[in-house]
Amino acid sequence: MEKKVLELKEELRSRDLKAVKSALKKAEKLVAGGFYSDDLIEVLTSLFFKDVYEYPEWRENVEYSAEIIGKAGKKSIPKLLNLSESSDAKAAFYFALSIGKIGIDCLDPVIQKLLKTESGYLKAVLIFALGKIKDKQMKRAIPDILPYLNDTDAEVRDSAARTLGKIFEVIKPNDISEKETVLVFEKLMELIKDQSPKIRTKALHSIGKLLKGGFLPNSQVARFEGVVLKILGKDGISNWDDAYIVRREAEELLLTIKEYLKK
Numbered sequence: 001m002e003k004k005v006l007e008l009k010e011e012l013r014s015r016d017l018k019a020v021k022s023a024l025k026k027a028e029k030l031v032a033g034g035f036y037s038d039d040l041i042e043v044l045t046s047l048f049f050k051d052v053y054e055y056p057e058w059r060e061n062v063e064y065s066a067e068i069i070g071k072a073g074k075k076s077i078p079k080l081l082n083l084s085e086s087s088d089a090k091a092a093f094y095f096a097l098s099i100g101k102i103g104i105d106c107l108d109p110v111i112q113k114l115l116k117t118e119s120g121y122l123k124a125v126l127i128f129a130l131g132k133i134k135d136k137q138m139k140r141a142i143p144d145i146l147p148y149l150n151d152t153d154a155e156v157r158d159s160a161a162r163t164l165g166k167i168f169e170v171i172k173p174n175d176i177s178e179k180e181t182v183l184v185f186e187k188l189m190e191l192i193k194d195q196s197p198k199i200r201t202k203a204l205h206s207i208g209k210l211l212k213g214g215f216l217p218n219s220q221v222a223r224f225e226g227v228v229l230k231i232l233g234k235d236g237i238s239n240w241d242d243a244y245i246v247r248r249e250a251e252e253l254l255l256t257i258k259e260y261l262k263k
Contacts, residue, residue, distance in 0.1 A: 125159075131167070169209055231247060
């Protein structure tokens with residue numbers, strides 16, 4: 001490890017927030033000057049393991065660290081993905097944030113790693129990370145993500161449903177074929193039957209993204225409205241969904257559907 005990286009490593013161990021911020025500024029200058037090393041990426045990601053929920057005062061520095069990695073660009077991708085394998089629940093969000101800040105250059109490497117791993121946890125982290133990339137080229141990831149809606153791991157299904165919704169936030173109807181949109185819609189509609197309330201909620205939320213983005217024809221909107229009414233027990237036939245979080249999402253979507261149908 002180079003001397004300047006070793007010095008940064010020691011400085012980032014400080015409990016003094018200002019000292020850590022100062023060290024991060026040094027790291028940012030190094031990156032801006034063209035310096036790169038895998039060791040620097042490892043040192044920066046060490047901050048991701050801070051528990052920012054218990055110690056929210058650390059959040060700014062942890063996010064700053066992710067921004068610096070983003071500025072390091074695609075050179076950092078292999079090391080970042082390797083380190084993500086040992087991330088915990090606290091760190092996973094910031095690994096994902098870093099990938100999002102690097103951007104579309106991460107798409108193919110993340111997909112390749114996703115397809116190779118057998119770890120349910122890592123699958124969920126990588127799919128979640130894809131949702132952080134804000135680029136219309138993310139439409140290329142849809143065929144790779146769709147199969148994970150049927151994964152045996154609930155966290156993987158949850159991440160897949162969420163990320164598909166995120167992709168439809170950054171693309172336009174003309175960016176994707178009608179056939180592929182229908183496939184996504186149908187798969188998410190199936191997921192509304194999932195045993196997990198969290199996943200049912202996520203599926204509803206992501207279909208809502210398709211609705212708001214103008215991807216759904218009136219016939220699909222009508223079908224979706226029927227499902228929402230059923231969840232709320234307002235179809236005159238069904239009992240409502242017994243999970244409050246699902247009903248709450250459905251209530252919000254019913255308002256969105258009504259506004260859509262007024263147009």
